[in-house]
Amino acid sequence: MTDCLDDVLAHIDADLDKSIERLFRLVEIESISTDPDYAGACLQAAEWLADALDAIGFEAGVRRTPGHPMVVGRAPGGAGPHVLFYGHYDVQPVDPVDLWSSPPFQPKLVTAADGSKQIVGRGTADDKGQLMTFIEACRAWKAVTGSLPIPVTVLLEGEEESGGHNLAPFMEANKQELAADFAFICDTGMWDAKTPAVTTMLRGMVGEEITITAASRDLHSGMYGGAARNPIHVLVNVLDGLRDETGRVTLPGFYDGVGELPEAIKAQWESLGFDEAAFLGEVGLSIPAGEAGRSVIEKIWARPTCEVNGIWGGYSGKGFKTVIPSKANAKVSFRLVDQQDPEAIRESFRAYVRAKLPADCTVEFIGHGGSPGVRLPSDSPALVKTRDALTAEWGKPCVTIGAGGSIPVAGDFKKVLGLDALMVGFGLDDDRIHSPNEKYNLSSYHGGIRSWARILAALSEGSVK
Amino acid sequence: MTDCLDDVLAHIDADLDKSIERLFRLVEIESISTDPDYAGACLQAAEWLADALDAIGFEAGVRRTPGHPMVVGRAPGGAGPHVLFYGHYDVQPVDPVDLWSSPPFQPKLVTAADGSKQIVGRGTADDKGQLMTFIEACRAWKAVTGSLPIPVTVLLEGEEESGGHNLAPFMEANKQELAADFAFICDTGMWDAKTPAVTTMLRGMVGEEITITAASRDLHSGMYGGAARNPIHVLVNVLDGLRDETGRVTLPGFYDGVGELPEAIKAQWESLGFDEAAFLGEVGLSIPAGEAGRSVIEKIWARPTCEVNGIWGGYSGKGFKTVIPSKANAKVSFRLVDQQDPEAIRESFRAYVRAKLPADCTVEFIGHGGSPGVRLPSDSPALVKTRDALTAEWGKPCVTIGAGGSIPVAGDFKKVLGLDALMVGFGLDDDRIHSPNEKYNLSSYHGGIRSWARILAALSEGSVK
Incomplete structure (x- = not known):
């Protein structure tokens, strides 16, 4: 041939x-x-x-x-x-x-x-x-x-x-x-x-969509503000707590099955001459985010992540609306490596959200795919x-x-x-x-x-x- | 007549x-x-x-x-x-x-x-x-x-x-x-x-709209996730930090000019027989939010607040999109009482946001009204x-x-x-x-x-x- x-x-x-x-x-x-x-x-x-x-x-x-x-x-x-x-x-x-x-x-x-x-x-x-x-x-x-x-x-x-x-x-x-x-x-x-x-x-991935509901309807922030639960506040608290100050994901068991990179692979990747400043600079960034103490190439090829891919709630149109919304929503994804178990991580995430929730709020989850x-x-x-x-x-x-x-x-x-x-x-x-x-x-x-x-x-x- | x-x-x-x-x-x-x-x-x-x-x-x-x-x-x-x-x-x-x-x-x-x-x-x-x-x-x-x-x-x-x-x-x-x-x-x-x-x-009010920009364009969360700054993460961190665990607003100087309620007014309001459970229950809530240790009626008539009235960024449509957005946005309002100065609070908020911002992110503010x-x-x-x-x-x-x-x-x-x-x-x-x-x-x-x-x-x- x-x-x-x-x-x-x-x-x-x-x-x-x-x-x-x-x-x-x-x-x-x-x-x-x-x-x-x-x-x-x-x-x-x-x-x-x-x-x-x-x-x-x-x-x-x-x-x-x-x-x-x-x-x-x-x-x-x-x-x-x-x-x-x-x-x-x-x-x-x-x-x-x-x-x-x-x-x-x-x-x-x-x-x-x-x-x-x-x-x-x-x-x-x-x-x-x-x-x-x-x-x-x-x-x-x-x-x-x-x-x-x-x-x-x-x-x-x-x-x-x-x-x-x-x-x-x-x-x-x-x-x-x-x-x-x-x-x-x-x-x-x-x-x-x-x-x-x-x-x-x-990397594998688990996607989750969450909707947090507080009041049964949208409220006027003048009439209710200071006394009624704002689901956006609950949501930002939940999402902000997903990572600690060193960029590590806080979910219990999240790093189960994540090994350190073999030295041989690490050496091969280092030899590639990856330009971190150029990689980030091309999209207008200069400071690597995520886990402290790891190279950018290791972060994106061999480390798991947690990213909020979408967030919405309340009024987002022109001008201003003094509303306390009934619901707040987010789409969250986790990139997985090695032996991480997608379904175990999904369950850990859901348990974490439920544990953070005030007793008079509810949460709904929609799963979007899961692969190791x-x-x-x-x-x-x-x-x-x-x-x-x-x-x-x-x-x-x-x-x-x-x-x-x-x-x-x-x-x-x-x-x-x-x-x-x-x-x-x-x-x-x-x-x-x-x-x-x-x-x-x-x-x-x-x-x-x-x-x-x-x-x-x-x-x-x-x-x- | x-x-x-x-x-x-x-x-x-x-x-x-x-x-x-x-x-x-x-x-x-x-x-x-x-x-x-x-x-x-x-x-x-x-x-x-x-x-x-x-x-x-x-x-x-x-x-x-x-x-x-x-x-x-x-x-x-x-x-x-x-x-x-x-x-x-x-x-x-x-x-x-x-x-x-x-x-x-x-x-x-x-x-x-x-x-x-x-x-x-x-x-x-x-x-x-x-x-x-x-x-x-x-x-x-x-x-x-x-x-x-x-x-x-x-x-x-x-x-x-x-x-x-x-x-x-x-x-x-x-x-x-x-x-x-x-x-x-x-x-x-x-x-x-x-x-x-x-x-x-x-109550008076100050409204602020903020847009946090990280990368110069939307990014694929697989290709960049773990290394590129996600502006939604920055935003939820900024917003979650606005209130402490007792429900007090954390902005420096926020409570300047806020007095305690005179006893006579407090007594008159207590005599109104305000039903907190019914007020919250009518909108499906049962646990008062906001500042600990204050009555609901005091919270809504005589205490200042901070509320997120809208939040948006990334993908919010049907299904899932594995994006790290370039921008994340929120509308935030503060209800003011007594002698609180709207413009001083606006400046305190803006300074707080700027101080929380990673060096390669930017923020834009739009002011929406201010009244004592x-x-x-x-x-x-x-x-x-x-x-x-x-x-x-x-x-x-x-x-x-x-x-x-x-x-x-x-x-x-x-x-x-x-x-x-x-x-x-x-x-x-x-x-x-x-x-x-x-x-x-x-x-x-x-x-x-x-x-x-x-x-x-x-x-x-x-x-x-």
């Missing part, structure tokens, strides 16, 4: 404009999974992808779930391991929409101040652009050689940004069909714009071949890194399907995922397609089972 | 249905002053009132200000003091609008579960219904006798719910025209549905006559009380025009002002109109200058 690789890479280069056009079509579909109003758009994105896979020789279809659908496609290939490729077609909400410099669902190719070409739009980096690198690589192999170097199953999800409750049950119900030798997950980043990376550590952290073995043949292929494409040694975000599917692949998952992606730290003006560098997209073409070839050369 | 009083009262009774209809017309005008989108409706309310005053013999007009307009009307009268009557035609926002059982600007007369008739709609109690009691009383005097018992100036404001920044300058610029012997403010309540009251103590507390002399002839008239109408001795809300105009009358202001109103504790389903009892409206008819007569009997 490697005989044809040069032709495939040349085809990718020649076809790049059309690859971009195809990505634009997918980005235009407003597949925001967390908001039920966009359920139709999620289905539309799934159908678009199934059609795209079908057109390049996959036996592909949209598969219903109790939530947004899955897309599953299978294509035969040459001798080599059978790989299961994962990506997600759903995207984050776009608010605050007025901070976008162009409409989030009208993708544009722009030239940035630093001269780089960037594809701007919601989901370009997370994760539509990423999953399309793999599909476009398959398309090129199919166009040049008529088939894929190795057999491939593609699994595309529509609920990664909204808890992903239906993924594990879907895997469970379709174990046979999803059987493979190992998995690729394409939802992570490169070390920098020139250095490819495979991610082998991921993931650590992968770093010496498997598949990983070695993948790293070599990435090194060949980018001309710099591929590094092994961690990622602070949560990709619950990595844990599910292991737990449900027994598969190790290699996390290979081409995102960059400044892609503004989940934020206004999300972008994906053209170099990520183009190099990503070429990278997958090489990885498929590399795996076909011998058994890596 | 008292000769005609019975005829005037009979006329009021016979004309009640039309009085209600006129109030409905005024309530239908959506004069929300705090939201600039409703500026046109505020002007419309002012014009409606000027027309109403004009129709009953006032020389009345709409007077422009840099904000919403004033309405000023003057009518001659018989021998007696010249009184300046104050009310406000603007209303609070109506959110959360889905908690209203009928549209807020479509007033309805309903019979409540307890058999009382209630006028439901935004502004019925605060303050359109109240100011209309006075206008309808004047209308009855005019209809029956052709003139008023005493000379009256009416001043109606449109910014009471939004800081009232233009009132004092307007008074200053129109001192001559607004000259009177004393003022009536109709924006307070009765002691209960059967016991009339004159309010002689009011008010205490009136309790033995003036005008007050005695007013109390007697109220006692005659309601058949129960009129009591002298405090009010927890802020009516900045009371301080302005004293400061700018040198006038003492008697606060007479007919609202009830359960009127749900500032809340969904605001109402004004028909007994308040009808009895209020009759009360003013009696007060005008009582004042005409002799000089109370």
Whole structure:
């Protein structure tokens, strides 16, 4: 298969404009999974992808779930391991929409101040652009050689940004069909714009939404102020107590199962030359927050967190309203590492909130997903071949890194399907995922397609089972 | 003039249905002053009132200000003091609008579960219904006798719910025209549905809006969580620190000028038989909040407070968004008593927030009004006559009380025009002002109109200058 690789890479280069056009079509579909109003758009994105896979020789279809659908496609290939490729077609909400410099669902190719070409739009980096690198690589192999170097199953999800409750049950119900030798997950980043990376550590996550209710209705702060309980006061007391002065989370048992980083990994990470000042400075900050006495890279890759992701209550419109609201609300998430147990932490959080609550207040909880952290073995043949292929494409040694975000599917692949998952992606730290003006560098997209073409070839050369 | 009083009262009774209809017309005008989108409706309310005053013999007009307009009307009268009557035609926002059982600007007369008739709609109690009691009383005097018992100036404001920044300058610029012997403010309540009251103590208020900015854009909590400053964390720390465990406000100098309640007033208030459990229980609470060791009535009439009236930041929509927001916001108000200095407290608050702020965060403040507390002399002839008239109408001795809300105009009358202001109103504790389903009892409206008819007569009997 490697005989044809040069032709495939040349085809990718020649076809790049059309690859971009195809990505634009997918980005235009407003597949925001967390908001039920966009359920139709999620289905539309799934159908678009199934059609795209079908057109390049996959036996592909949209598969219903109790939530947004899955897309599953299978294509035969040459001798080599059978790989299961994962990506997600759903995207984050776009608010605050007025901070976008162009409409989030009208993708544009722009030239940035630093001269780089960037594809701007919601989901370009997370994760539509990423999953399309793999599909476009398959398309090129199919166009040049008529088939894929190795057999491939593609699994595309529509609920990664909204808890992903239906993924594990879907895997469970379709174990046979999803059987493979190992998995690729394409939802992570490169070390920098020139250095490819495979991610082998991921943080897990527990999300909780809380609503504290005091009075049975909104009250006038003149008539009741000083005597009636203000649920915002209760809420800020609860939230402020979650971390101590050293930045450690105070929940009982929170650090159970959190180990210190092995010296070897610590040394490798230190050698990366991570620039803390630049990392924070790029977003206008200068003082690392969080746990005292730990490096920024350790904080974001290997330490658990507690973040308030949203808070609301009372009057937030123009002007002033002298109200003591009935309710106050927050969304809180915990990033997890190592052996931390998501459900134990959820319960510890709920017990903590209940214990802080005045007797005439009530609290309601809504759970938003829960997944443990993931650590992968770093010496498997598949990983070695993948790293070599990435090194060949980018001309710099591929590094092994961690990622602070949560990709619950990595844990599910292991737990449900027994598969190790290699996390290979081409995102960059400044892609503004989940934020206004999300972008994906053209170099990520183009190099990503070429990278997958090489990885498929590399795996076909011998058994890596 | 008292000769005609019975005829005037009979006329009021016979004309009640039309009085209600006129109030409905005024309530239908959506004069929300705090939201600039409703500026046109505020002007419309002012014009409606000027027309109403004009129709009953006032020389009345709409007077422009840099904000919403004033309405000023003057009518001659018989021998007696010249009184300046104050009310406000603007209303609070109506959110959360889905908690209203009928549209807020479509007033309805309903019979409540307890058999009382209630006028439901935004502004019925605060303050359109109240100011209309006075206008309808004047209308009855005019209809029956052709003139008023005493000379009256009416001043109606449109910014009471939004800081009232233009009132004092307007008074200053129109001192001559607004000259009177004393003022009536109709924006307070009765002691209960059967016991009339004159309010002689009011709390002042300082409002502050704060925006804390950390990163220059919203961040992904996976990529940055644990290392990047979360402005919601800063905000909850700032807000939680405003009160200590005994409920006292922690700002330096906050209690400067706050005296203990005189024993005589304390005794009078204790004799009122205020039912703390019922007061809190009516809104679903059972444990008094605020300063330890003080009665509820003391807390709401004679003690200063700090309340968070609104808080927002990050994602508050459906589902979950793993964001570390760039900004977090809150609206905070302080109720003031005695000699507390609003501007000193504003500065103390701002200094406190700045001192709590990490060096790479910034804060912006927006001031929303500031007025000191008010205490009136309790033995003036005008007050005695007013109390007697109220006692005659309601058949129960009129009591002298405090009010927890802020009516900045009371301080302005004293400061700018040198006038003492008697606060007479007919609202009830359960009127749900500032809340969904605001109402004004028909007994308040009808009895209020009759009360003013009696007060005008009582004042005409002799000089109370």
